[in-house]
């Protein structure tokens with residue numbers, strides 16, 4: 001039976017958001033206002049996208065939305081959507097996605113992104129590049145003056161075969177960049193465990209949904225220069241599958257700010 005909207009899917013709170021997770025929720029709920037019945041919806045990965053998936057599930061359950069099908073950008077997103085009650089499809093059945101909603105690790109002033117801290121950059125990029133509209137949802141901590149400036153990783157998905165050679169070739173691309181560093185991502189996110197593992201023979205790499213590895217690139221002062229040329233240089237390396245720079249893909253970015261404002265940048 002249909003429940004009244006208010007009972008199953010309370011609207012976002014109007015008060016000033018008190019935590020980073022609350023900001024993520026505010027941005028996500030704002031993006032979900034763009035979802036219409038019958039849409040093919042790209043479902044993002046991560047703690048911000050989780051709020052969007054849950055909200056769509058709530059709206060489907062109470063009948064405010066109908067006939068939405070989701071294209072998940074990861075195994076995680078598929079599981080989250082299944083729990084939320086969103087019927088799933090894929091890019092083979094739906095090569096054109098109406099709207100994708102996803103988080104990001106960094107957003108620059110031109111709305112270029114870094115994504116893939118969760119390791120799902122390949123499927124995310126495939127789904128989001130196939131979308132008529134890609135809406136990015138972030139709290140304001142994700143805004144950077146240039147990509148790589150947060151000193152978080154710029155991830156590159158590589159095939160496991162010959163990964164050390166691929167890593168060396170990636171190093172060569174950035175040889176002239178002061179303070180540049182890169183490393184194979186470890187399975188454990190626990191800093192102590194991964195530092196220990198790297199010293200011994202026990203290193204266990206992070207494995208993506210596509211059974212690949214991730215090489216994380218670190219920049220002291222962000223990436224200077226022509227991003228599309230740098231993108232080409234990375235993609236030209238045999239053994240690289242994809243990188244986490246999303247250049248010119250975002251249609252709009254919804255930014256939830258600590259002062260309570262929600263800003264939409266197109």
Ligand code: 5RP
Pocket residue numbers: 044045046047048049102103104105114115116117118119120121124
């Ligand atoms: C996963 C991603 C995420 O969208 C990105 O890491 C942001 O995550 P969160 O919303 O948890 O901050 O690209 O591969």
